[in-house]
Amino acid sequence: MSKKVLIIGAGGVGSVVTHKCAQVPEVFSEIILASRTKAKCDTIAAQLKRPIQTAQIDADNVPQLTAFLKEHKPDLVINVALPYQDLHIMDACLAAGIDYLDTANYEPPELAKFEYKWQWAYQDRFEKAGLMALLGSGFDPGVTNVFCAYAQKKLFDEIHTIDILDANAGDHGYAFATNFNPEINLREVSACGRYWEQGEWIATEPVSWSRVFDFPEIGPKKAYLLYHEELESLAKNIRGLKRIRFWMTFSDNYLMHMKALQNVGMLGIEPVEHKGQKIIPIEFLKTLLPDPASLGPRTKGKTNIGCLIEGVKDGKPRKIYIYNVCDHEEAYREVQSQAISYTTGVPAMVGAMMMLTGKWRGKGVFNMEQLDPEPFLEALAKHGLPWHVKEMPIETPCQ
Ligand SMILES: NC(=O)c1ccc[n+]([C@@H]2O[C@H](COP(=O)([O-])OP(=O)(O)OC[C@H]3O[C@@H](n4cnc5c(N)ncnc54)[C@H](OP(=O)(O)O)[C@@H]3O)[C@@H](O)[C@H]2O)c1
Secondary structure, three states, rough: OOOOEEEOOHHHHHHHHHHHHHHOOOEEEEEEEEEEHHHHHHHHHHHOOOEEEEEEOOOOOOOHHHHHHHHHOOEEEOHHHOHHHHHHHHHHHHHHEEEEEEHHHOOOOOOOOOOOOOOOOOHHHHHHOOOOOEEEEOOOOHHHHHHHHHHHHHOOOEEEEEEEEEEEOOOOOOOOOOOOOHHHHHHHHOEEEEEOOOOOOEEEOOOOOEEEEEEEOEEEEEEEEEOOOHHHHHHHHHHOOOOEEEEEEHHHHHHHHHHHHOOOOOOOOOEEEOEEEEOOOOHHHHOOOOHHOOHHHHEOOOOOOOOEEEEEEOEEEEEEEEEEEEEHHHHHHOOOOOHHHHHHHHHHHHHHHHHHHOOOOEEEEEEHOOOHHHHHHHHHHHHOOOOEEEOOOOOOOOO
16 A cells, blocks of 8 residues: 655644654655745654655645645645644645545634634535545544544443543743644633533633643643533534533643733734734734744653543443543654644544545545544554543432
């Protein structure tokens, strides 16, 4: 089997995807890494033990990207640029007849709002073209969706509630930095929270609800309720679900900086006039903050991301935590990136492998939980992200 893959985006995640694809030549026999800044692709290529092709591409230029795809004829495009590029890359894939994969759902640049509706609207076009688009093949969304599908298939007869937990106990030593693209990260965290219960979406004030969870290998950590994109597809696809929420840990220091930046308008996405020039505050802030790809050599500690799931198995109540722990320093030793990029890049490679080997096939647009979780989870553990299922005590009301 000889397959060619085009990876678009040479940031923190793009670097890990490229390293991981290069480790599996029996699936990814040819790799092209293309991004807005070619020098970044060349830096990544120089770290690898086998040659790959690199190229400059502006993924927002659909005719140029379509021509590039027609010329190079990859079997799959892995989109690890930014969510703003999703629809443009999907358009080019349709025009050139090529399968598509990404790790984050579309977000319009001028609106801090992410929803699947824009990408789900491509269902008929991908289906009619006989093509497959796999959405959200990172960790969360991505592995968290697959954990839920696995729980539905193997661990429960009925699932009642899901709490997705994302803890990062890593320390990069900077006063303030984000672990992935600062613009996308700060737009996500400073937005209103939202969770789903009994068919309704319930909104909360930004980072206003918190709970302490005891994370295996990390210990107790305060996590805040956020809206996160996998809630939308899982609420639709997990049968009989009554409630689903998403929680992420932040240090008091991170929240203090974010609040101060928000209060002075630095998270603004509308242009402001500055000395006769229009600037978008959050874009300027990105220029000032450390590049997430540079955090690798400085970050110590671990991440723990998983799903706390409650329901019924064989007539008895059951509660489990299914999770992965990833060590920032180990990730850096292997692929020269910290664990946030690693936990996103490995599942992107594994999702691509599922598509290219035919283990996951279909026509249309798919979320991860719609496909068989077992081959994915087997490959995930083999390629650097082992996972575990922990039985949790059932809390009974006071007698
Ligand atoms: N599902 C998950 O678990 C998860 C977790 C973390 C991140 N993500 C997603 O992963 C993606 C990448 O994140 P990251 O941290 O690697 O971001 P990043 O470091 O900012 O990298 C983004 C890359 O995309 C390139 N790019 C931007 N616009 C482009 C365009 N128009 N054409 C071609 N290339 C373009 C950038 O080029 P320049 O170098 O020229 O700026 C950069 O190399 C994001 O969509 C993020 O939301 C998903």
